[in-house]
Amino acid sequence: MLQQHLAKRVEALKPSAIRELLKHSKMPGVISLGGGIPSPELFDRTGLEMATDKVMKGHFLDAFQYGLSEGFPPLREAISELCRGRGITAGIDNILVTSGSQQSLDLLVRTLVNPGDKVVVERPTYLAALQVLQLSQADIRSVGTDKDGMIVDELEILLQSQSVKMVYIVPTFGNPGGVVLSDARRRKLVELAKQYNFVIIEDDPYGEINFTDQTFKTLYQHAAEAGADGHVIYTSTFSKILAPGLRVGWVVLPDWIRQKAAIVKQATDLHTSAQSQAMAASYLSLNRLADQIGMIREAYRDKCHFLAEQMNRELGEHITFHMPQGGMFLWATFRYDFDTTAWLSRTLEEGVVYVPGEFFYSDNADKRTLRLSYATPTRSELEQAVARLKKALP
Numbered sequence: 001m002l003q004q005h006l007a008k009r010v011e012a013l014k015p016s017a018i019r020e021l022l023k024h025s026k027m028p029g030v031i032s033l034g035g036g037i038p039s040p041e042l043f044d045r046t047g048l049e050m051a052t053d054k055v056m057k058g059h060f061l062d063a064f065q066y067g068l069s070e071g072f073p074p075l076r077e078a079i080s081e082l083c084r085g086r087g088i089t090a091g092i093d094n095i096l097v098t099s100g101s102q103q104s105l106d107l108l109v110r111t112l113v114n115p116g117d118k119v120v121v122e123r124p125t126y127l128a129a130l131q132v133l134q135l136s137q138a139d140i141r142s143v144g145t146d147k148d149g150m151i152v153d154e155l156e157i158l159l160q161s162q163s164v165k166m167v168y169i170v171p172t173f174g175n176p177g178g179v180v181l182s183d184a185r186r187r188k189l190v191e192l193a194k195q196y197n198f199v200i201i202e203d204d205p206y207g208e209i210n211f212t213d214q215t216f217k218t219l220y221q222h223a224a225e226a227g228a229d230g231h232v233i234y235t236s237t238f239s240k241i242l243a244p245g246l247r248v249g250w251v252v253l254p255d256w257i258r259q260k261a262a263i264v265k266q267a268t269d270l271h272t273s274a275q276s277q278a279m280a281a282s283y284l285s286l287n288r289l290a291d292q293i294g295m296i297r298e299a300y301r302d303k304c305h306f307l308a309e310q311m312n313r314e315l316g317e318h319i320t321f322h323m324p325q326g327g328m329f330l331w332a333t334f335r336y337d338f339d340t341t342a343w344l345s346r347t348l349e350e351g352v353v354y355v356p357g358e359f360f361y362s363d364n365a366d367k368r369t370l371r372l373s374y375a376t377p378t379r380s381e382l383e384q385a386v387a388r389l390k391k392a393l394p
């Protein structure tokens, strides 16, 4: 009876498939290609210890006293510098420190979206972004993707008949697809944002995990060059390049939204953990991040190529995939009609888990798809995982 008191906005919420799956992945002997979890052996333990030491000796009160809702100023300075390296010019007033990109999304959606507002996502898209949007009771529309990311022409057709408030996109090494939005599409997307007056949320947790020598200009930078400043809100995080347990991310807010978003942040949690922010600032001051990213990039590239080789050799006649150029995921599709959600209980018996693709769709799910993360398992585990997947085939 008391359930009748649950708010309308939580009615449609389902438990996260990935969180449920992580329970299985902790069972002894199970190899998980499931969660997008950074490889723990790549954490910079020495650097994090040095950073902790520096905080305790030099910034004790900064770490343990209440702080500003917008974030710890030295960290905002360091983030502004880091953004400059990504082609993003933003002063510290435009940077809001958040408890990870997940909170950035939540804050932005709460600041911008009214129930029924039309929000466009990629098909497939990041699962937890769908959860945030469902909570806001947005009217979620999806646009297809191919090897060059979101099919922006398809978005244009939608814009001709619908009034869209926001587009949420992971343009560089997306989760789950692992693809990069092409430069031409990036240009067109910001042009459309200007023409149809919508906001783009550019979610960029993986841009630095680049296996190539190519650089990919952010949508934020494209917008600045196209006179569409203010249309792109950029968010990123230290989760994948430093440590997810810190829970520190940030959002670059154009002037028109920054005050309101800061008030929403204040209402949510006053501020991101002062201790985590001081740790992140202290770590950045050690100048170890670039080397750390270089190491992560090499390690993931190696694992990605190894997994791809194994998949091609052992499962190539059943499964095809796009070869990632960066990030943490290999997005695969059965060559024939197949239900990867149903298959999971069978692969679990063999001791391997993945994330069924259907959870990454807001509509028109392709049940033949699955997401494999290569970040955490060792080479030998990746080899065994593929052998187990093969064994689990009907």
Ligand SMILES: Cc1ncc(COP(=O)(O)O)c(C=O)c1O
Pocket: 036, 099, 100, 101, 102, 103, 126, 170, 175, 203, 205, 236, 237, 238, 239, 244, 248, 249
């Ligand atoms: C696309 C995307 N956005 C946001 C997040 C959340 O990251 P954070 O740990 O910074 O909250 C993730 C984490 O997997 C992600 O893949």
